[in-house]
Amino acid sequence: MFPRWFGPLAAVVLTAATLAGCSDTLEQFAGPTMGSTYSIKYVRSSQAPTVGEVRAAVDDILSTLDRQVSTYRSDSDLQRFNALPAGQCLAMPPSVVQLTAFGQSLAQRSAGAFDLTLEPLLNLWGFGPQSRGQQVPDAAAIAGVLQQIGLQHVRIEGEQLCKDIDLQLEFNSIAAGYAVDQVSAYLRSQGIHNYLVEITGELQARGHKPDGSSWRIGVEAPREDRQVAQQVLNIDGWSVSTSGDYRNYYEENGVRLSHTLDPRTGHPVSHALAAVTVLHESALQADGLSTLLMVLGPEQGLAYAEKEQLAALFVSRVKGEFVSQASSVFTQRFATEEN
Numbered sequence: 615m616f617p618r619w620f621g622p623l624a625a626v627v628l629t630a631a632t633l634a635g636c637s638d639t640l641e642q643f644a645g646p647t648m649g650s651t652y653s654i655k656y657v658r659s660s661q662a663p664t665v666g667e668v669r670a671a672v673d674d675i676l677s678t679l680d681r682q683v684s685t686y687r688s689d690s691d692l693q694r695f696n697a698l699p700a701g702q703c704l705a706m707p708p709s710v711v712q713l714t715a716f717g718q719s720l721a722q723r724s725a726g727a728f729d730l731t732l733e734p735l736l737n738l739w740g741f742g743p744q745s746r747g748q749q750v751p752d753a754a755a756i757a758g759v760l761q762q763i764g765l766q767h768v769r770i771e772g773e774q775l776c777k778d779i780d781l782q783l784e785f786n787s788i789a790a791g792y793a794v795d796q797v798s799a800y801l802r803s804q805g806i807h808n809y810l811v812e813i814t815g816e817l818q819a820r821g822h823k824p825d826g827s828s829w830r831i832g833v834e835a836p837r838e839d840r841q842v843a844q845q846v847l848n849i850d851g852w853s854v855s856t857s858g859d860y861r862n863y864y865e866e867n868g869v870r871l872s873h874t875l876d877p878r879t880g881h882p883v884s885h886a887l888a889a890v891t892v893l894h895e896s897a898l899q900a901d902g903l904s905t906l907l908m909v910l911g912p913e914q915g916l917a918y919a920e921k922e923q924l925a926a927l928f929v930s931r932v933k934g935e936f937v938s939q940a941s942s943v944f945t946q947r948f949a950t951e952e953n
Contacts, residue, residue: 640657643665650814652797656808657821671804682709683710709792713788714768717902721766730783739875762779762781791902799933819850828927831848853893859883859888859929886908888936893926
């Protein structure tokens with residue numbers, strides 16, 4: 615998994631049209647968050663709050679979440695938990711407990727292919743906030759760090775989180791999706807049911823634009839040189855997340871080493887999967903599942919998507935070219951759309 619706080623994997627390219635002559639108003643605003651940016655587009659009727667009120671509320675949601683789950687500020691609730699010694703418990707806000715529980719669920723459902731305690735491993739391979747340069751660690755170092763990770767060592771006791779070993783939690787693979795869900799829920803609570811919310815590349819869309827047309831996004835092809843929309847989708851009622859290995863990696867002796875690490879082995883993934891896009895009603899689910907499928911790879915990932923009835927699009931490197939393969943649910947829902 616990878617630290618989203620370092621910046622977004624911009625795997626979806628928003629497409630928007632200029633709208634005019636409609637009774638309802640298309641409002642939009644953007645700002646910084648989570649080391650990257652967010653953008654909100656929504657249709658405001660005369661009964662809805664002003665754009666200033668909506669923006670203030672969204673900024674408050676995001677700043678509160680940052681205070682709770684950021685690993686880049688020492689005063690966050692999550693960092694207070696991370697500073698605890700082994701065998702201790704600490705009361706946490708609901709966001710931290712909910713994200714931990716979701717991570718544990720994904721870990722159990724994937725036999726450990728998903729993990730929220732990988733920061734020491736990311737640092738070891740040169741992808742974490744405390745890394746000392748990008749270099750391949752030896753087997754002994756990897757084995758040692760593997761003793762410091764594992765969600766099975768974290769317990770939820772009511773409002774408290776407890777740790778059995780001196781581990782570090784990080785939510786960089788799911789926090790943005792959680793934030794999208796929180797902002798979207800706020801918009802709906804204000805009577806706003808036509809919107810497109812994007813936070814560090816994770817997004818959710820519902821309803822339609824003022825002219826009645828659908829929100830459309832372009833799923834980005836996994837290219838390192840430029841952004842190219844591989845497929846354009848209508849996403850009313852869907853959240854979208856893409857994970858990939860094409861923006862954060864290094865090479866050692868001709869071997870590509872991705873920032874996506876497999877917690878079961880302690881090594882970067884070595885399969886041919888370049889990117890995977892997941893569509894789900896929940897942005898949190900889409901965010902976590904795209905990371906999980908990226909770890910599993912094209913064969914295991916597709917099998918998992920079929921078993922769990924997920925809408926997922928896999929893009930793999932095959933003999934120097936990109937080859938796409940979609941799950942049955944994705945094909946049924948999106949394959950017939952015109953791009």
